[in-house]
Amino acid sequence: MAEHAIEIEHLWAGYDHEAVLEDVNLTVEEGDFLALIGPNGGGKTTLLKVILGLLEPMRGRVRLFGHDVRRGRRWVGYVPQRVEMDHEFPIRVWDVAMMGRLGQRGLFRRYGAQDERAVERALRDVEMWDLRNRPMGELSGGQKQRVYIARALAAEPRLLLLDEPTASVDPQVRTHIYELLRALNERVTIVLISHDVGVISAYVKTVGCLNRRLFYHGGGEITEEMMEHAYQCPIDLIAHGLPHRVFAEHEDPTERRAL
Amino acid sequence: MIEALQYAFMRNALLAGILVSIACGIIGTYVVVNRIVFLSGGIAHAAYGGIGLAYFLGLPPVWGAIGFSLLASLGMGWAQRKTRQRADTLIGVMWAIGMAFGIILLDLTPGYKADLMSYLFGSILAVPTGDLILMAVLDGLILLVVLLLYKELLAISFDETFAAVQNVPVDALYLLLVCLIGLTVVMMMRVVGLIMVIALLTIPAAISVQWVPSLRRAMVLAAGLAILFSVVGLGISYALNLTSGASIIMVAGLAYLASLVGVRWRARKAASRFALTPLQE
Numbered sequence: 001m002a003e004h005a006i007e008i009e010h011l012w013a014g015y016d017h018e019a020v021l022e023d024v025n026l027t028v029e030e031g032d033f034l035a036l037i038g039p040n041g042g043g044k045t046t047l048l049k050v051i052l053g054l055l056e057p058m059r060g061r062v063r064l065f066g067h068d069v070r071r072g073r074r075w076v077g078y079v080p081q082r083v084e085m086d087h088e089f090p091i092r093v094w095d096v097a098m099m100g101r102l103g104q105r106g107l108f109r110r111y112g113a114q115d116e117r118a119v120e121r122a123l124r125d126v127e128m129w130d131l132r133n134r135p136m137g138e139l140s141g142g143q144k145q146r147v148y149i150a151r152a153l154a155a156e157p158r159l160l161l162l163d164e165p166t167a168s169v170d171p172q173v174r175t176h177i178y179e180l181l182r183a184l185n186e187r188v189t190i191v192l193i194s195h196d197v198g199v200i201s202a203y204v205k206t207v208g209c210l211n212r213r214l215f216y217h218g219g220g221e222i223t224e225e226m227m228e229h230a231y232q233c234p235i236d237l238i239a240h241g242l243p244h245r246v247f248a249e250h251e252d253p254t255e256r257r258a259l
Numbered sequence: 260m261i262e263a264l265q266y267a268f269m270r271n272a273l274l275a276g277i278l279v280s281i282a283c284g285i286i287g288t289y290v291v292v293n294r295i296v297f298l299s300g301g302i303a304h305a306a307y308g309g310i311g312l313a314y315f316l317g318l319p320p321v322w323g324a325i326g327f328s329l330l331a332s333l334g335m336g337w338a339q340r341k342t343r344q345r346a347d348t349l350i351g352v353m354w355a356i357g358m359a360f361g362i363i364l365l366d367l368t369p370g371y372k373a374d375l376m377s378y379l380f381g382s383i384l385a386v387p388t389g390d391l392i393l394m395a396v397l398d399g400l401i402l403l404v405v406l407l408l409y410k411e412l413l414a415i416s417f418d419e420t421f422a423a424v425q426n427v428p429v430d431a432l433y434l435l436l437v438c439l440i441g442l443t444v445v446m447m448m449r450v451v452g453l454i455m456v457i458a459l460l461t462i463p464a465a466i467s468v469q470w471v472p473s474l475r476r477a478m479v480l481a482a483g484l485a486i487l488f489s490v491v492g493l494g495i496s497y498a499l500n501l502t503s504g505a506s507i508i509m510v511a512g513l514a515y516l517a518s519l520v521g522v523r524w525r526a527r528k529a530a531s532r533f534a535l536t537p538l539q540e
Contacts, residue, residue: 052424054420070426073426076424078421086292090292090477091417091474096417099413099417099421100425102425102426103426103427107408107427108407136472
């Protein structure tokens with residue numbers, strides 16, 4: 001059996017003895033493109049923190065590629081939500097992407113030619129190579145997001161983990177970023193958390209809904225039952241039947257490309 | 260002005276200004292990009308407690324200041340990282356207690372305390388050779404640490420969460436950085452005095468990050484600016500018979516205002532160019 005990218009068993013996690021996540025179970029196969037959606041405060045970010053080893057679980061177990069998270073996270077490329085940054089921070093695109101190589105180099109070690117090749121490839125993948133000498137502060141929100149994706153890719157990860165990758169970019173840029181992620185998914189597993197339900201459903205392979213508990217069936221469809229559990233009320237999208245229409249196209253790759 | 264250099268105290272003052280400026284440029288840049296100016300001020304004032312303690316015990320004040328500033332650095336650094344809401348309050352309290360502790364110990368110490376004012380307002384004109392050696396050693400230490408850990412310190416300054424995920428020991432490096440701030444601050448007290456430490460630590464770095472897009476180059480530029488401000492300030496203080504520390508800070512402050520105007524002018528120019536040729540996403 002293939003190794004699981006993420007394996008979560010009976011996870012309880014939260015802050016100050018108050019659980020935000022209750023009994024979460026999730027197995028992500030390699031090659032998957034999973035979106036976790038859910039309302040604000042539903043525990044999406046908490047789950048991400050646990051997967052990244054930034055928050056200790058109260059109960060339960062999380063494994064990345066068969067290892068505990070502190071070892072396994074070296075195969076994880078993390079793209080944070082924070083697109084806004086200190087505009088005066090003196091740093092160029094290239095130097096930000098280079099941070100993705102920190103985990104590959106130890107303390108006191110300089111970056112080498114191998115690191116530079118990985119960063120170049122990552123910047124070309126996200127089409128930011130031409131802007132590699134630009135100061136970060138001069139980039140648009142969408143360009144910054146691409147650089148953060150490049151930084152994650154520079155680590156040559158097997159799993160890409162994204163926190164609201166399109167939270168602060170305009171709709172046109174959002175489409176670009178999802179197209180990019182779909183192309184990247186040919187070689188890396190992708191897990192992203194988001195709340196723009198409508199858009200992601202056209203790109204991802206599987207969807208889970210998170211609201212303290214995880215509603216996940218390993219399928220690409222957002223079922224009415226999942227949404228009702230997650231949001232505790234039927235939401236507009238379901239009423240309009242939009243996800244199902246989108247997912248019908250999802251099954252036909254040629255048609256999808258034409259979109 | 261050149262004839263001023265025939266005096267040994269003037270040569271020492273110049274050398275002290277240069278040595279301190281090097282530390283200032285490097286460490287000040289970290290202070291500015293990490294937004295820990297207030298914490299640095301706290302360390303400087305708490306270090307005054309160490310000076311009081313050293314006087315009380317009859318030890319060299321510099322050693323008291325170094326010991327206390329390192330303790331304050333660790334305490335305040337920990338508060339900044341581990342307490343979510345009221346880090347600034349905790350730092351403010353340590354700031355005040357350190358200062359009060361120093362003053363009370365000085366009260367309890369019998370005899371004349373000539374050096375007291377020199378720590379508040381600086382005494383660059385009375386820097387002994389021993390202090391110059393100490394400054395050079397501290398510069399060497401700072402340079403060594405920053406050369407060895409440049410990429411990690413850059414990463415924790417820019418995005419510490421990402422650094423943590425990359426298995427960088429964020430907490431330990433942060434405390435190391437704060438301790439370097441403590442050492443720098445003690446050196447600077449000699450030159451510009453406790454009250455104006457923050458100005459010389461932050462102004463050159465604040466100017467340079469406005470003009471160069473790389474942390475490394477910002478450090479070099481900030482060190483250069485700090486040297487320039489020290490030398491010009493010293494010259495003015497010599498020529499007009501003014502307090503040296505205050506003269507240095509006034510020069511730095513005016514340069515900062517000029518830089519702010521320059522940055523706005525540059526932004527306006529960029530905006531008009533942007534209007535003519537719209538940039539593509």
